[in-house]
Amino acid sequence: QGTPLMMQLFLIFFGLPMLGFRIESWTAAVCGLTFYASAYLAEIWRSGVEAVPRGQWDTAASLGLHRLLELRLSILPQAFRITRAPTVGFLG
Template sequence: MVEFTNYDILRNLLFATQWTILLSIAAFIGGSSVALLLTAMRLTRNSVMTKVVRIYVELFQGTPLLMQMFLCFFGLSMLGYEISAWGAAILSLTFFTSAFLVEIWRGCIDTLPKGQWEASRCLGLNFLQTLRYIILPQAIRVATAPTVGFSVQVIKGTALASIIGFVELTKVGTMLNNATFEPFKVFTLVAIIYFLLCYPLSWYSKILEKKFNVSR
């Protein structure tokens, strides 16, 4: 039987952490790209487009992330599309992330006074120019803090990928637990690693929030 020293446990967990980080980054990039697209759709004020966005948000915020993962992983392969755990995890986390980000960004754009749009109109700027030169520069400043804060939710969301068999931090944690029978030690270490990943982001988001409130 193989003996696991503390060093072995930690080394394996740290090795798995890079997959958690990679998955988080992929999900965040995917999610914010889709959210950007959805925000643009919503800003057109076309009633069909805004309705589509609303249903999208309702669907993905109203169902568990775990169900979305199961549907992407088991469901798609059942329908004949071969998909890996990695692909299913990225796909479902993209849905999840974008549904929340589009709502966060909506709030940020809505906080800008309507007069900004009207003034731009009067100055003869078209829709895209207004967005590019007036709205986005201000909205991005408001949106940074909550977006960084939400990235913590994305990292925590990746833990669910362990359930569909993607080998990341939580999965390696359960595997090590099965091998060493030291659940207390293993899961404490897993929790500490997640904390070290997430806390700096939470902290940074709080700092950004304070900074923004002062400048306003």
């Protein structure tokens, strides 16, 4: 995430052939842009989950839910509300 997009594209397009991988220009562009976007989106969504107050985690645990059910039913819907604007802002 801390590297410029152009540098990532150069490394994929020129660096992979030096290592012996044959890659088309469009494939290099798609891979580079995918890696760049996924790093930012993962950071947005991770911070959204961490922004949910600890009391909400405790409340979900007190209901006797398993960890995945806690996430699916309680934490992720709240995190989605928090991360909706930054996600749209990044994609726009």
